Amino acid sequence: MRADSEADFRDYVASRTDRMRRFAYLCCGDWHRGEDAVQTAFVRLYAKWRRIDEGTVDAYARRIVVNILIDQRRRRWFQRERTVDVVPDTVVTDCPGDRVETSVVVREALARLPGRQRLAVILRHWEDLSVEDTALVMRCSIGTVKSQTSRGLAALRAQLAESIRDSEGITS
Amino acid sequence: MTDDIRGLLDEAAAPPGPPSTVDSDRIVEAGRRRVRRRRIGVTGGSTTVAAVAALTAAVLVGPGSTIPFGAAGDPTTTDDGYVEIGPDVSEAPTVEPTSPQPMFPYPSIDQMPDWTYWWDIAAVDGPTEKTAPYTAALKDWAANAPYSIPTAEFERVERIVTGTGPNGEHELFGEPVPRYEAGFPVLTGDGLDINVTVEIWSAESFAPGEGTTFAHLYTCDEGVGDEKTGDEKVVARDCWYGDAGDESTVVVANDILGKGDFWTVTSRLVLYRPDGTAVVVTQTYPTADDALPDPDRLAVPVRDYGFLSNLPSTVVD
Numbered sequence: 318m319r320a321d322s323e324a325d326f327r328d329y330v331a332s333r334t335d336r337m338r339r340f341a342y343l344c345c346g347d348w349h350r351g352e353d354a355v356q357t358a359f360v361r362l363y364a365k366w367r368r369i370d371e372g373t374v375d376a377y378a379r380r381i382v383v384n385i386l387i388d389q390r391r392r393r394w395f396q397r398e399r400t401v402d403v404v405p406d407t408v409v410t411d412c413p414g415d416r417v418e419t420s421v422v423v424r425e426a427l428a429r430l431p432g433r434q435r436l437a438v439i440l441r442h443w444e445d446l447s448v449e450d451t452a453l454v455m456r457c458s459i460g461t462v463k464s465q466t467s468r469g470l471a472a473l474r475a476q477l478a479e480s481i482r483d484s485e486g487i488t489s
Numbered sequence: 490m491t492d493d494i495r496g497l498l499d500e501a502a503a504p505p506g507p508p509s510t511v512d513s514d515r516i517v518e519a520g521r522r523r524v525r526r527r528r529i530g531v532t533g534g535s536t537t538v539a540a541v542a543a544l545t546a547a548v549l550v551g552p553g554s555t556i557p558f559g560a561a562g563d564p565t566t567t568d569d570g571y572v573e574i575g576p577d578v579s580e581a582p583t584v585e586p587t588s589p590q591p592m593f594p595y596p597s598i599d600q601m602p603d604w605t606y607w608w609d610i611a612a613v614d615g616p617t618e619k620t621a622p623y624t625a626a627l628k629d630w631a632a633n634a635p636y637s638i639p640t641a642e643f644e645r646v647e648r649i650v651t652g653t654g655p656n657g658e659h660e661l662f663g664e665p666v667p668r669y670e671a672g673f674p675v676l677t678g679d680g681l682d683i684n685v686t687v688e689i690w691s692a693e694s695f696a697p698g699e700g701t702t703f704a705h706l707y708t709c710d711e712g713v714g715d716e717k718t719g720d721e722k723v724v725a726r727d728c729w730y731g732d733a734g735d736e737s738t739v740v741v742a743n744d745i746l747g748k749g750d751f752w753t754v755t756s757r758l759v760l761y762r763p764d765g766t767a768v769v770v771t772q773t774y775p776t777a778d779d780a781l782p783d784p785d786r787l788a789v790p791v792r793d794y795g796f797l798s799n800l801p802s803t804v805v806d
Contacts, residue, residue, distance in 0.1 A: 323517065330513045338509060339502040348506035356511050361599045363520025368601065381599045423501035443498040470494065477497075 318366060326366050329374065330359050337382060343439050345386050346428045354385040373453075379444070380454045383436060426476040433457075434469030441466050591806045592765075593666040593691045601654070609651035611665040617645045620669045622801040623689060627671060641673035643689070667691050667806060675772075684773045691805040692765030766805050 318326070334355065341351030358381040362374075369377055427435055433455065440451040441462070451462045616624065620643040631638040647665035654660075669689040740759040760768040 318521075327513045327517065330511070330516060334509060334511045338506070338511070342506060343498060343502045352507070352510060356516065359511070359513075359516045360519040360523055363517060364523045365599065365601065366520075373602070377599075377602075384599060419497070420501045420503065423497045427498075427501065438494070439498065442494045443502070445495070473494070 318363070322367060326363060333375070333378065334359075337378065340379065340439065340444065341382050341386065343427065343443060344383065344436060346424055350386070354382050357385050358382045376446075376450055376453050379440070383454065422477065422480045426473050426480065429476060430469050430472055433461075434465050434472065437462055437465035438469040438473060442470075591691065591804065594663065601652075603655040604652045604658075606650060606652045608648040610646060611649040612647040614645040614647075616642045619804065619806075620645055623669055623671070626800050627687070638675055639673055641671045643669045643671045643687075646670050669805060686769075686771050688769045688771075689800075689805055690767040690769060768800060 337355045337358070338348075338352055341354045342348055345351050345354070358378055361381050362369075362378055365377070427438075430438070436455060437451060440446045440454055441448070446454070448459050448462050451466075452459050455462060455465075457465075623643040624641075627641060627643065631640070645667060646669075647667050649665040650662040652658075652660045652662065668691065670686060672684070672686040675683040675685050739761070741757070755771065755773045757772075758768075758770045760770075762768065
């Protein structure tokens with residue numbers, strides 16, 4: 318890769334790392350898996366950098382991240398569970414209480430969505446992609462994006478409402 | 490609602506996470522190594538292979554028991570004209586290997602938009618000692634089938650993922666993986682001429698559901714049946730899971746591809762077996778009807794799986 322092209326690539330990595338990490342985290346619910354996926358995605362992106370249009374590089378990068386996460390999940394299907402002697406430590410955050418609770422509830426609700434619905438909701442309502450661009454990342458039709466987004470939002474809404482009811486029941 | 494959802498998602502994805510370890514120097518270095526490996530790989534594998542489209546047609550027709558699948562639902566039309574059939578899919582079941590099978594890692598591919606990818610034939614070994622039990626099962630099934638099925642034999646075939654670029658670039662991905670394959674036509678007697686292929690995939694050679702030509706193995710969740718394929722597109726899709734017993738699980742997908750008055754119906758059944766291998770049966774038939782095919786009719790052949798349940802489970806290598 319030529320020096321100027323490589324400099325562009327480095328700029329891209331620097332500017333997009335945080336957003337891609339958060340995107341991957343929303344998709345899989347695990348910072349470490351997400352980070353690995355992003356790192357791997359950038360390596361693969363490097364190999365294709367000269368052949369990718371500037372306008373589609375984000376969509377391409379997101380698609381690589383999604384492919385990697387799907388691939389990881391598929392591989393886990395055929396791997397035996399490993400048992401450990403010691404329960405891992407719980408992650409402690411420094412967020413204020415309400416914020417932690419809300420984010421945990423949303424993450425749990427997201428995790429319960431089928432993968433395609435989760436991806437459609439994230440791409441449409443967090444990444445703010447158009448239906449067409451979402452279809453490009455998800456490799457599906459526009460109609461599927463619409464239906465998956467609609468079902469995902471409905472399921473998310475129902476789960477969040479249920480969580481709120483549960484918490485009100487506990488506090489009352 | 491949109492702003493609410495965005496805010497909630499933003500909060501869910503907000504730091505603190507662990508500090509980022511993404512390092513552009515390491516990425517660039519790893520990227521360079523990857524490019525070097527690719528160049529070596531392409532040069533080393535240039536003795537290729539006839540261009541045989543790997544989107545094999547196939548199916549499952551025959552007597553025997555029926556998988557307790559969920560019924561296909563009524564078709565619904567979305568506001569942009571797509572037709573969707575079937576119930577919501579459930580979560581994919583988990584399968585763990587119960588006996589050792591040799592593993593053949595599937596290559597990781599980031600498909601370029603203008604490239605075409607398929608499972609190309611790297612070698613055909615023909616019938617072997619290990620394919621013979623599969624052929625015997627096929628013959629038993631054909632003898633009792635209510636349809637006319639010619640004699641067909643399973644062959645050992647090695648396939649490798651191949652990509653072709655818009656300017657004639659050619660690239661091979663990973664190593665060839667072995668499969669046992671049989672293909673044959675089925676004439677149902679009511680004018681339905683069905684192409685059928687049955688493939689036994691070696692363990693861990695599974696496609697993660699990328700692109701139409703890799704559509705043989707997937708979950709409903711990762712389905713690829715909505716892909717546009719040339720000037721055709723999938724206009725309807727139905728996918729669901731079934732329990733085939735013996736810890737095997739099944740994914741069934743029916744896709745209707747077409748444009749104008751000509752439609753092709755492709756039904757696939759993927760049987761994930763406990764030993765890590767998978768059986769993929771695909772059926773394809775055209776229909777010249779000016780209306781979409783009856784969803785019940787297109788779903789029926791893949792539900793009749795007496796043949797599948799009697800397939801042996803020998804080592805695929």
